[in-house]
Amino acid sequence: MAVQALDAERLPIDWQKLALPAVLIAVAYGLIPTYASSYLVEAILLPFLALSLAAVGLNLLTGYCGQLSLGSSAFMAVGAFAAYNFNLRVEALPLVATMILAGISAAGIGILFGLPSLRLRGFYLAVSTLAAQFFVQWALTKFGWFSNDNPSGVISAPHLTVAGFSLDGPTGRYLLSVTMVIVLTGLVWRLVNSAIGRNFIAVRDNETAARVIGVPVLRTKLLAFAISSFIIGVAGVLWAFTYLRTVEPAGFNLDRSFQILFIIIIGGLASIRGAFLGAAFIVVFPLVLSRLGAFAFGGLFDSGVLDMSQRIVLGALIIIFLIAEPNGLSALFDRLKRRIGSRSS
Amino acid sequence: MIGASLGAAAYERAPEISRILAGAGPVEDTRRARLSAKADAILTLSGIGISFGGVTALSDVDLEVKSGEIRAVIGPNGAGKSSLINIISGLYHANHGTIAIDGQPFARVPANRLARLGVARTFQNLALFGGLSVRDNIASGRVHTRHTSFVEHIAGLPRARREDAVIAEKTDQIVVFLHLEAVADRLVATLPYGLQKRVELARALVAEPKILLLDEPMAGMTATEKAEMAGFVRAARDRHGVTIILIEHDIGVVMGLSDRVAVLDYGRKIADGTPAEVRADPAVIRAYIGTAEGEASDELL
Numbered sequence: 115m116a117v118q119a120l121d122a123e124r125l126p127i128d129w130q131k132l133a134l135p136a137v138l139i140a141v142a143y144g145l146i147p148t149y150a151s152s153y154l155v156e157a158i159l160l161p162f163l164a165l166s167l168a169a170v171g172l173n174l175l176t177g178y179c180g181q182l183s184l185g186s187s188a189f190m191a192v193g194a195f196a197a198y199n200f201n202l203r204v205e206a207l208p209l210v211a212t213m214i215l216a217g218i219s220a221a222g223i224g225i226l227f228g229l230p231s232l233r234l235r236g237f238y239l240a241v242s243t244l245a246a247q248f249f250v251q252w253a254l255t256k257f258g259w260f261s262n263d264n265p266s267g268v269i270s271a272p273h274l275t276v277a278g279f280s281l282d283g284p285t286g287r288y289l290l291s292v293t294m295v296i297v298l299t300g301l302v303w304r305l306v307n308s309a310i311g312r313n314f315i316a317v318r319d320n321e322t323a324a325r326v327i328g329v330p331v332l333r334t335k336l337l338a339f340a341i342s343s344f345i346i347g348v349a350g351v352l353w354a355f356t357y358l359r360t361v362e363p364a365g366f367n368l369d370r371s372f373q374i375l376f377i378i379i380i381g382g383l384a385s386i387r388g389a390f391l392g393a394a395f396i397v398v399f400p401l402v403l404s405r406l407g408a409f410a411f412g413g414l415f416d417s418g419v420l421d422m423s424q425r426i427v428l429g430a431l432i433i434i435f436l437i438a439e440p441n442g443l444s445a446l447f448d449r450l451k452r453r454i455g456s457r458s459s
Numbered sequence: 460m461i462g463a464s465l466g467a468a469a470y471e472r473a474p475e476i477s478r479i480l481a482g483a484g485p486v487e488d489t490r491r492a493r494l495s496a497k498a499d500a501i502l503t504l505s506g507i508g509i510s511f512g513g514v515t516a517l518s519d520v521d522l523e524v525k526s527g528e529i530r531a532v533i534g535p536n537g538a539g540k541s542s543l544i545n546i547i548s549g550l551y552h553a554n555h556g557t558i559a560i561d562g563q564p565f566a567r568v569p570a571n572r573l574a575r576l577g578v579a580r581t582f583q584n585l586a587l588f589g590g591l592s593v594r595d596n597i598a599s600g601r602v603h604t605r606h607t608s609f610v611e612h613i614a615g616l617p618r619a620r621r622e623d624a625v626i627a628e629k630t631d632q633i634v635v636f637l638h639l640e641a642v643a644d645r646l647v648a649t650l651p652y653g654l655q656k657r658v659e660l661a662r663a664l665v666a667e668p669k670i671l672l673l674d675e676p677m678a679g680m681t682a683t684e685k686a687e688m689a690g691f692v693r694a695a696r697d698r699h700g701v702t703i704i705l706i707e708h709d710i711g712v713v714m715g716l717s718d719r720v721a722v723l724d725y726g727r728k729i730a731d732g733t734p735a736e737v738r739a740d741p742a743v744i745r746a747y748i749g750t751a752e753g754e755a756s757d758e759l760l
Contacts, residue, residue, distance in 0.1 A: 312591060312595050319591070
């Protein structure tokens with residue numbers, strides 16, 4: 115009886131919760147493809163989508179399962195190069211299958227480099243995931259096979275077609291990207307709200323207690339590495355095929371791994387929404403900074419100064435976030451919403 | 460020093476102390492008789508020894524726990540109580556001796572199979588999952604009964620949903636049993652200390668263990684909270700028939716609650732028996748007063 119009453123009370127709240135995603139989906143499929151300029155799509159939305167997905171993947175591993183990783187960009191590279199090779203070497207492989215296979219390849223590498231997590235924790239684990247970062251970049255440069263013997267290791271995106279429709283234009287690539295992001299994020303959302311997601315959190319919050327109550331700690335950690343790497347791998351495909359169109363192994367360097375880590379720190383650990391807020395911030399922030407800089411200092415604010423000031427401001431922001439708001443933009447967002455809510459009522 | 464003179468004074472008052480101990484609370488004799496008649500040991504430790512870097516924490520400790528009893532292990536600070544519970548739960552591995560859980564002998568108890576062996580425990584310092592709600596923390600205590608994969612959970616297949624439903628029902632029962640309804644949906648980290656201790660008990664109980672290990676469940680609690688917790692521990696045994704091994708500092712609580720008490724001192728078992736027998740044991744009085752004088756007399760008086 116009491117339980118039923120509670121459920122009845124909860125229902126309207128659920129509708130409220132569904133309203134925001136519904137609006138977002140309407141914007142994503144209605145407004146943006148119709149009205150967005152190709153500059154907005156190419157320079158902002160496509161990198162935003164790929165980085166958001168990568169951050170969702172890393173958040174699963176680091177935010178939810180507590181395993182610190184500095185190898186995200188390596189898993190993106192594995193995804194991108196695997197997709198390129200599957201597409202090149204398997205006749206008539208559908209694009210979606212290519213992406214899934216690329217994700218599975220990244221998951222395999224993720225499990226391999228996740229093995230140290232069975233013995234190492236925190237900072238030491240982060241250092242061991244650096245091995246993935248350096249090894250993958252080295253292997254992709256060293257062995258020409260991965261880039262079909264391109265002298266500088268560069269791969270180019272193939273023609274993107276799904277069910278006969280060409281998706282090579284900006285809108286087509288945007289639709290492909292946004293669909294993959296929505297589907298995978300939906301699956302991650304289901305996962306983190308399931309018993310498996312709670313196992314992730316249990317391992318993060320108290321590994322000893324988790325082990326004693328029967329959480330399969332080793333399996334849970336490797337699962338987190340596998341799923342996280344799968345998602346980051348697909349994000350790598352989006353990065354290479356829909357955003358940059360031409361990538362080299364050096365494009366997936368340690369800086370990119372840090373960038374994704376900063377996204378989830380700024381956006382909010384263990385929050386899916388945080389991954390999107392953080393990615394939006396990271397993508398839009400340099401553009402805003404360069405406009406502001408040009409406005410304030412004119413010609414003095416060249417690309418060198420921009421790069422430098424970007425690093426300084428970003429570094430300062432991360433320190434501020436870690437001290438003042440460890441739960442990131444996502445928590446800030448919640449607080450803002452509550453304040454607006456309390457004012458209107 | 461002050462401690463020593465205090466100890467000496469307390470030693471002179473030993474008869475008085477045992478009188479206080481005796482007044483700690485009656486345990487019905489009929490129940491104890493019934494228990495000893497049903498003398499099947501569910502947990503047996505024999506010759507357990509462990510040392511850390513040359514310091515011996517436990518040596519040659521035997522302990523027999525009968526099914527359905529509340530068995531206390533007491534002793535001054537550093538006597539090896541927590542080491543003992545950590546060995547039983549497989550977090551430490553003993554250098555010597557064997558442990559038999561429900562007839563199965565182990566040299567090293569596998570901690571990751573502990574829940575499936577029917578053993579649940581609480582921790583001296585809280586070991587809850589701060590990022591989960593009270594209900595989810597409690598539900599996690601049944602994780603060892605799950606057999607579904609992440610794919611089934613993402614897809615929401617019937618098997619995963621059924622599993623969730625069974626666990627939700629068991630969780631609700633424990634929430635009601637331990638009066639946690641009002642806080643069930645709150646993040647566990649936001650609860651006061653005493654309630655968090657109770658959530659930990661709930662997480663252990665929801666597993667429906669055969670053996671429940673409680674590592675100082677009342678440490679740091681107020682007198683009211685202690686009495687409440689003692690009530691829950693007794694109710695858990697009476698209602699669910701779980702065997703309880705209790706490590707506790709508060710001697711008053713232990714004597715009132717337990718069927719049999721073992722006393723550790725410097726890693727050795729110095730006494731074992733009913734609360735009345737232990738209370739009268741001169742070695743116990745000496746251990747408590749001679750080694751942890753300040754603390755012991757604080758607790759006794």
